[in-house]
Amino acid sequence: MSEITNAPHNLSAIDFLRTRSLANVVQAEIERMIIDGELKPNERVNENGLSQRLGVSRGPIREACSALAAMGLIEIIPNRGFFIRALTNDEAQDLSEARAGVFGCMAMMLAERVTDAQIAILRALLQRMDEIVELGDVHIYYPVNLEFHKQITHMAGNNRLELIYQSFVRELHIQRYRALSSHDVLHISNEEHRAIVDALEARDPVRxxxxxxxxxxxxxxxxxxxxxxxxxDQLEKQSRKSADEKSSEV
Known part of the structure; x- marks a missing residue:
């Protein structure tokens, strides 16, 4: 209600809500274009072009871009406009390592409290991704992959960690999406998902x-x-080390 109360004086409450709803739709579409690679890192957002393409005025475009800037997907450069954010090498490494640590921690927490019903949900998502792997279509696989990770972080039951994790996910969308670019990679990705679910079903926090x-x-x-x-390169070594540790635990 506070947003409606603070609506611009020249807009009625219904007009304000309609504008916000439109901006949300535009935001979702621009985010999709970024993730799919239609908008490239460092590319300037063409507000006029998007306005014509989406059939909206520039107002919702700007509002959507501002929201995406707050999420870390777009950068605002004063006197130049909106640009698709390109992570630096250090930023990408820091974010990815932080995401790995938080996700591992949440899986450990979940293993201590997971229910059979929750395992069934994760198994169903695994099965769905197995079916998609046969198609080799990352456009279909990626949303289910996101849902799998989202379910684990939600099931872990810590809202603060879940919010932190999702902030990492948004900033790393582009890199993660393109990393799943081949049939072989999809297969490997889901085998790793299966290893996680097997460990959770065993109620083994360390594993x-x-x-x-x-x-x-x-x-x-x-x-x-x-x-x-x-x-x-260093992360590759860490990955191998983690794999070795996993083998020694089994």
Whole structure:
């Protein structure tokens, strides 16, 4: 209600809500264009072009871009406009390592409290991704992959960690999406998902932590192989070390 109360005086409450709703739709579409690579890192957002393409005025475009800037997907350069954010090597590495640590921690927490019903949900998502792997279509696989990770972080039951994790996910969307660019990579990705669920079903916190963290670190290596920026030689070593630790635990 506070947003409606603070609506501009020249807009009625219904007009304000309609504008906000439109901006949300525009935001979702621009985010999709960024993730799909239609808008490239460092590319300036063409407000007029998007306005014509989406059939809206420039107001919702600007509001959507401002929201995406707050999420870390767009950068605002004074007197120049909106630009698709390109992570530096250090930023990509820091974010990915932080995401790996948080995801591993949340998997460990979940292993201590996971229910059979929750395992069934994760198994169903695994099955769905197995089916998509046969198609080799990253456009279909990626949203289910996101849902799998989202379910684990939600099931862990810590709202603060979940918010932190999702902020990392948004900033790393582009790199993660393009890292899943081939049929072989999709297969490997889901095998790593299966290792996580197996560890959770065993109610083994340490094994779950290692499987989840290793999955993210391996994704960083796949990002490099897909041609994305990021100094991951050290991360590759960490990934191998985590895999060795996992083997010794089994």
């Amino acid at each position: 779950s932590l290692i499987a989840a963290r290793t999955h993210i670190l391996n994704g960083i290596v796949r990002t490099r192989q897909a041609g994305q920026p990021g100094p991951v």
